[in-house]
Amino acid sequence: MRLGVGLIALLTLLAACNGKEQKGGDTKAAPVSEAMAPAPATEAPKAQRLVVYSGRGAVLVEKLLAKFQADTGIPLDVRYGGGTQELADQLATEGAETTADAFFAQDSGYLGALAKAGHLRTLPQGLLDQVEPRFRDAGGHWVGTSGRARVLVYNPEKLKPEDLPRTLEALADPKFKGRFGWAPTNASFQSHVSGLRHAWGEEKARAWLEKMKAIEPVAYAKNGLIVTAVGKGEIDLGWVNHYYLLKQKSTEPDIKAANYVFPEAGDPGNVMMVSGVGITAHSKNPELAEKLVAYLVSEEAQKYFTQETFEYPTRPGLAPPADVPAIGDRLATIDQGALTDLAPTLELLKSLNLL
Amino acid sequence: MSRALLRALAAAVVGLAVLPVLGLALGWFRPPGLLAPPPVTLDRVLPLAGKTLALAACVSALSLALGTWLGWMEQRARYRGVRLLALFSMLPMAVPSYLLATVLREVFAPGGWFGAPLGLTGRFTGFWPSVLALTIGCTPYVQLLVGAALRRFPEAQEEAARSLGAGPWRRFAQVVAPHLRPTWAFALVLVAVYVVSDFGAVAVLDCEVLTWALYKARSGRDAVLLGFGIMAMVLPILVAVRLVEGRLEHAPGASNERSGTRRAPRRSALALTYGLHAVMIGLGFALPVAALTAWTLRGVVHGASFVAIGASVRDTLLFAAAGAVVTVLLALAPAWSNGRRRDRTARLLEHGAYVASGLPGVLVAFGLLQLLLALRRTSPDLPWQALERAGLLLMLGYALRYLATGYAAIKPAVLRLDPRQEESARSLGAGRFRRFLRLSLPGLAPGLAAAFALVFLALLKELPITLLLTPIGSTTLAFRVFDAQREGSLPDVGLAGLVLLTLALGVKLALQRWRTHA
Numbered sequence: 001m002r003l004g005v006g007l008i009a010l011l012t013l014l015a016a017c018n019g020k021e022q023k024g025g026d027t028k029a030a031p032v033s034e035a036m037a038p039a040p041a042t043e044a045p046k047a048q049r050l051v052v053y054s055g056r057g058a059v060l061v062e063k064l065l066a067k068f069q070a071d072t073g074i075p076l077d078v079r080y081g082g083g084t085q086e087l088a089d090q091l092a093t094e095g096a097e098t099t100a101d102a103f104f105a106q107d108s109g110y111l112g113a114l115a116k117a118g119h120l121r122t123l124p125q126g127l128l129d130q131v132e133p134r135f136r137d138a139g140g141h142w143v144g145t146s147g148r149a150r151v152l153v154y155n156p157e158k159l160k161p162e163d164l165p166r167t168l169e170a171l172a173d174p175k176f177k178g179r180f181g182w183a184p185t186n187a188s189f190q191s192h193v194s195g196l197r198h199a200w201g202e203e204k205a206r207a208w209l210e211k212m213k214a215i216e217p218v219a220y221a222k223n224g225l226i227v228t229a230v231g232k233g234e235i236d237l238g239w240v241n242h243y244y245l246l247k248q249k250s251t252e253p254d255i256k257a258a259n260y261v262f263p264e265a266g267d268p269g270n271v272m273m274v275s276g277v278g279i280t281a282h283s284k285n286p287e288l289a290e291k292l293v294a295y296l297v298s299e300e301a302q303k304y305f306t307q308e309t310f311e312y313p314t315r316p317g318l319a320p321p322a323d324v325p326a327i328g329d330r331l332a333t334i335d336q337g338a339l340t341d342l343a344p345t346l347e348l349l350k351s352l353n354l355l
Numbered sequence: 356m357s358r359a360l361l362r363a364l365a366a367a368v369v370g371l372a373v374l375p376v377l378g379l380a381l382g383w384f385r386p387p388g389l390l391a392p393p394p395v396t397l398d399r400v401l402p403l404a405g406k407t408l409a410l411a412a413c414v415s416a417l418s419l420a421l422g423t424w425l426g427w428m429e430q431r432a433r434y435r436g437v438r439l440l441a442l443f444s445m446l447p448m449a450v451p452s453y454l455l456a457t458v459l460r461e462v463f464a465p466g467g468w469f470g471a472p473l474g475l476t477g478r479f480t481g482f483w484p485s486v487l488a489l490t491i492g493c494t495p496y497v498q499l500l501v502g503a504a505l506r507r508f509p510e511a512q513e514e515a516a517r518s519l520g521a522g523p524w525r526r527f528a529q530v531v532a533p534h535l536r537p538t539w540a541f542a543l544v545l546v547a548v549y550v551v552s553d554f555g556a557v558a559v560l561d562c563e564v565l566t567w568a569l570y571k572a573r574s575g576r577d578a579v580l581l582g583f584g585i586m587a588m589v590l591p592i593l594v595a596v597r598l599v600e601g602r603l604e605h606a607p608g609a610s611n612e613r614s615g616t617r618r619a620p621r622r623s624a625l626a627l628t629y630g631l632h633a634v635m636i637g638l639g640f641a642l643p644v645a646a647l648t649a650w651t652l653r654g655v656v657h658g659a660s661f662v663a664i665g666a667s668v669r670d671t672l673l674f675a676a677a678g679a680v681v682t683v684l685l686a687l688a689p690a691w692s693n694g695r696r697r698d699r700t701a702r703l704l705e706h707g708a709y710v711a712s713g714l715p716g717v718l719v720a721f722g723l724l725q726l727l728l729a730l731r732r733t734s735p736d737l738p739w740q741a742l743e744r745a746g747l748l749l750m751l752g753y754a755l756r757y758l759a760t761g762y763a764a765i766k767p768a769v770l771r772l773d774p775r776q777e778e779s780a781r782s783l784g785a786g787r788f789r790r791f792l793r794l795s796l797p798g799l800a801p802g803l804a805a806a807f808a809l810v811f812l813a814l815l816k817e818l819p820i821t822l823l824l825t826p827i828g829s830t831t832l833a834f835r836v837f838d839a840q841r842e843g844s845l846p847d848v849g850l851a852g853l854v855l856l857t858l859a860l861g862v863k864l865a866l867q868r869w870r871t872h873a
Contacts, residue, residue: 051827058830059842062662077744077828080838092389097731099740099827113389185571218478221561224843232466234478244843251659251846256466308660 055084109191112340115141135314142278147312168269172211198338246310365689372711375722382725422497433617447639453555552715654846675814678753686761694769712759720823768802
């Protein structure tokens with residue numbers, strides 16, 4: 001009995017603390033404003049909580065979003081869980097009934113698909129101009145918040161750089177049979193395949209995927225798991241975004257894994273993917289959502305992406321973090337429109353039983 | 356409250372179980388999302404169902420064998436540390452299956468603590484690793500059930516067989532085994548339903564079974580079909596549980612507790628027992644604690660920027676407490692009604708409560724989510740968003756999943772109430788409310804507190820309903836563990852896992868102490 005009473009007392013106390021915290025947050029909320037930069041904390045009606053669906057994991061972006069709340073006073077409710085694909089699908093299903101104001105995607109592919117289906121509104125030009133043109137939607141529906149290079153991650157104890165393929169196409173080599181890992185359900189993977197369809201054409205892309213299937217790749221749910229798997233020797237190499245290794249190295253400096261960029265300049269394996277954000281077509285708080293978008297491309301947030309998640313900035317004039325792969329002069333010329341052409345890619349992957 | 360009204364209320368509570376099933380059915384008519392759903396075919400469901408059954412069969416067989424051996428040795432053998440080991444054997448029950456699975460996946464990876472010395476290659480995921488994780492999780496339950504059955508077994512029969520020269524194996528096979536058969540049957544269905552419903556272990560270990568496939572499909576007719584596939588598998592098992600449980604309740608000689616005679620076992624049997632204890636307690640509890648601590652310390656040493664979990668601790672405790680209160684309140688109606696009147700309807704309501712709670716969490720959550728979407732489509736002007744934000748959907752999911760836990764703890768307390776006291780109070784002119792407040796409630800209090808604590812403990816660790824129905828803007832420790840392991844961030848898994856384990860263990864130990872002293 002005392003146990004039950006004790007627990008209830010503890011929880012009542014916690015509930016009281018919770019209530020106070022929320023009230024505090026509300027009183028600091030900012031008013032609707034046209035300003036693009038983060039606004040100082042001022043009064044805002046209690047109902048104006050900004051709802052964000054985040055396909056990026058809490059581990060990666062929660063601190064930044066918390067800082068946005070603290071800096072602007074705009075109360076934020078973030079839905080994590082699932083992933084970019086699941087949340088994009090949920091948003092599309094909810095349609096006009098959605099509570100989401102903004103969609104923060106791990107990758108531009110689903111932003112493109114949402115824009116094409118009419119679920120994202122056009123952003124003000126002032127916002128779009130904050131980032132380099134190659135990191136935003138040509139139609140103006142979303143803006144890139146950080147860039148990630150697609151690379152191979154390999155275990156230096158199992159493979160030397162000279163053993164690795166010079167091009168992505170050469171990755172479908174029988175010598176890698178059972179030693180290679182990828183994440184076909186992951187948004188970055190799917191966007192990259194979209195890019196390959198445009199760079200190589202439909203037939204060559206399909207043929208390459210079929211050859212890749214023949215080397216029996218190990219399928220993982222996420223890129224981070226591939227990097228861990230390479231480090232632990234489950235597999236010898238994997239196809240990932242560059243920053244997962246750098247993040248893991250920050251807590252495990254001796255991890256047996258290294259990033260690898262295809263040496264051939266312009267190879268379709270060398271692609272810069274973009275994380276991005278858009279405002280939903282049915283947002284009840286578009287002005288507040290614009291503040292969030294402005295914050296995510298602000299210099300402060302861009303520094304967070306370079307220092308905390310080891311990504312490339314999308315805002316011009318900022319230096320990428322140290323230790324990121326020097327991919328700049330070897331990037332393929334694949335535009336964002338190609339990377340976001342998702343629906344045929346998904347059909348292709350399904351037809352090959354990769355999804 | 357009149358009896359008829361109370362019974363109607365009890366029926367309404369049990370009837371809430373229809374909601375997720377209705378939601379599931381409505382999901383069929385849901386408009387397509389962003390992507391065209393895959394074609395609906397039985398070809399997809401049948402292999403998943405087969406694998407689910409195979410998993411349940413393997414885990415049931417292994418848990419039954421291991422749990423019976425350990426239960427038998429615990430009750431019949433004399434060896435050093437038997438009581439302490441029996442106590443420690445229960446510790447794996449405090450470790451959520453997703454946490455155990457994450458630890459096993461990492462330590463048995465080729466470069467992991469065990470994977471490296473064992474020379475393992477390839478990833479430690481899929482069917483057999485899931486069998487290992489679930490067997491470690493289920494064996495303590497079997498050990499408890501078998502131990503309890505052996506404590507009630509008349510010693511004279513065993514002694515008579517011994518005096519006739521029967522060896523230990525023959526005594527077990529011919530005398531004890533027939534007595535244990537109903538317990539085994541009960542344990543078998545209990546483990547089977549646990550495995551078929553499990554989400555955490557199979558999700559982390561990427562084992563393609565129905566629950567994990569349903570979570571991944573999430574939308575479209577494919578998911579609906581998977582949901583009904585799970586129901587088709589679970590419902591017969593749940594009905595079997597009820598039938599077997601009914602028989603156990605009426606089993607003869609089920610009340611004579613005894614402190615059996617302990618004998619020194621053979622050396623081989625002793626070695627096997629110590630070995631099994633080492634594996635079960637080691638892998639099931641010591642290893643998770645060690646791994647989570649090591650991951651956390653590694654993060655601290657290297658200055659990792661941990662995600663702030665203060666709010667998650669608060670949300671976990673709040674949701675678990677609120678969910679436990681709602682569950683206990685809902686369970687009170689059928690428990691009170693059935694405790695007061697034992698007839699066919701009462702039995703049916705009881706069966707209904709148990710079957711409703713047997714539905715897998717991922718199915719309940721998915722069904723309720725589909726129902727909400729359907730309601731939002733048909734009546735967009737109603738405040739569905741406010742209800743969702745207030746956590747009502749989460750509370751409903753929790754209550755449906757753990758209604759039977761609350762019911763089972765409250766009903767004995769209702770049965771212990773003395774109707775004569777109430778009659779006296781009535782004759783003295785005390786009103787219905789006053790009688791309940793002054794007489795019934797104090798009598799029910801231990802049962803209500805036990806129900807609260809048991810449900811609270813279960814909700815601390817619950818994963819699928821929490822993942823799918825937690826109000827937007829809130830995160831729980833279970834979510835933290837699941838999210839961090841998917842991102843490969845082991846320091847964050849370590850910290851959230853340690854806090855979760857400490858909370859669960861604290862509640863469990865407090866509950867144990869309270870039961871001992873009650």
